[in-house]
Amino acid sequence: MEQQLERLSRENARLLQRLADSERRFRVISQGVLRVQEAERGRISRELHDGVGQALTGLKLQLDVLEREAAAGESPLMARLGELKELTERTLNDVRALSHLLRPQMLDDLGLMPTLRWLTRTFEGRTAVPVMFEHEGLGERLDPDVEIIVFRVTQEALTNVAKHAEASRVHVGLACDGERLALSIQDDGKGFDAAAALRATGEDQGCGVRGMRDRVQLFGGTFTLSSTPGQGTRIEIELRLVQGEQEKRGQAPFSSA
Numbered sequence: 001m002e003q004q005l006e007r008l009s010r011e012n013a014r015l016l017q018r019l020a021d022s023e024r025r026f027r028v029i030s031q032g033v034l035r036v037q038e039a040e041r042g043r044i045s046r047e048l049h050d051g052v053g054q055a056l057t058g059l060k061l062q063l064d065v066l067e068r069e070a071a072a073g074e075s076p077l078m079a080r081l082g083e084l085k086e087l088t089e090r091t092l093n094d095v096r097a098l099s100h101l102l103r104p105q106m107l108d109d110l111g112l113m114p115t116l117r118w119l120t121r122t123f124e125g126r127t128a129v130p131v132m133f134e135h136e137g138l139g140e141r142l143d144p145d146v147e148i149i150v151f152r153v154t155q156e157a158l159t160n161v162a163k164h165a166e167a168s169r170v171h172v173g174l175a176c177d178g179e180r181l182a183l184s185i186q187d188d189g190k191g192f193d194a195a196a197a198l199r200a201t202g203e204d205q206g207c208g209v210r211g212m213r214d215r216v217q218l219f220g221g222t223f224t225l226s227s228t229p230g231q232g233t234r235i236e237i238e239l240r241l242v243q244g245e246q247e248k249r250g251q252a253p254f255s256s257a
Contacts, residue, residue: 056092063088097122104151112147113138116154120172123158130169131158137176145219146239150174150183152215156208157185157235165189165233179241186234194227212237 067081107115113135120131141147154172161167167189175182197209213223216237227233 056088056095060085060088060092107147107151111141112150115147115151116172116174119151119154119158123162123170127162129161129167131172132169133172133174135174137178138174142176142181143241146181146241149215149219149221149237149239150181153183153212153235153237154185156212160208161185161187161189161233164192167232176241181239181241182236183238184234184236186232188232191227191229191231191233193229194225194233197227198225 063081063085067085104115104118106118116133116135120133123129124131142150158170161170165187167187169188171184171186173182173184173186194209198213200210209225212235213225216223216239219239221237221239224236225233226236
């Protein structure tokens with residue numbers, strides 16, 4: 001009997017080890033998929049900026065020349081040229097905004113803080129909802145994985161505020177103690193059923209809440225959502241800045257190259 005129990009114990013230990021190994025492999029593969037997605041976002045962003053953006057800029061310059069040449073005489077052509085210039089400028093601005101949202105180059109070049117400032121200012125300009133952005137303890141550049149996670153969560157949270165919250169103000173807080181980084185996004189909007197949002201599946205995936213949570217947890221972080229109808233929403237994440245060698249094995253940082 002004892003031998004049988006010992007054999008079962010060894011078998012259970014072996015199965016648990018295999019399960020743990022499988023979970024580690026799944027985590028590494030999933031992280032790799034996210035990195036590929038970010039790289040593709042970066043490629044599309046550069047194509048929009050360098051290709052379509054430059055073409056539209058060239059078109060606008062040519063319209064400027066035509067407008068000056070036609071200015072000598074009164075002609076319906078002037079009105080048409082003005083309309084074309086306005087349409088070109090709007091399209092160029094839309095392309096630039098889309099390029100930044102896909103993968104802001106400043107995140108790679110300048111780091112997280114300037115990018116979050118740009119993101120919050122852009123949100124304020126688009127929605128007229130003021131954002132208080134406070135940070136503490138951030139100096140040097142962070143790990144690229146951490147930077148992109150914080151950016152994507154903030155981006156998604158602000159998008160949700162703009163679409164659903166009907167908020168009058170937003171607070172974004174970022175703090176770092178050298179070992180851990182904490183991010184919080186809070187609004188005073190109408191709130192929602194947080195538990196239902198986390199359970200949502202299919203096309204209705206809880207306003208992107210599950211995607212934010214899964215991205216954070218995939219890299220060993222914690223994700224907390226607090227919201228009730230009529231009482232606003234608060235999202236908090238915490239990420240470790242120092243990983244063990246086993247966690248780093250097989251990983252490569254996010255890159256837009």
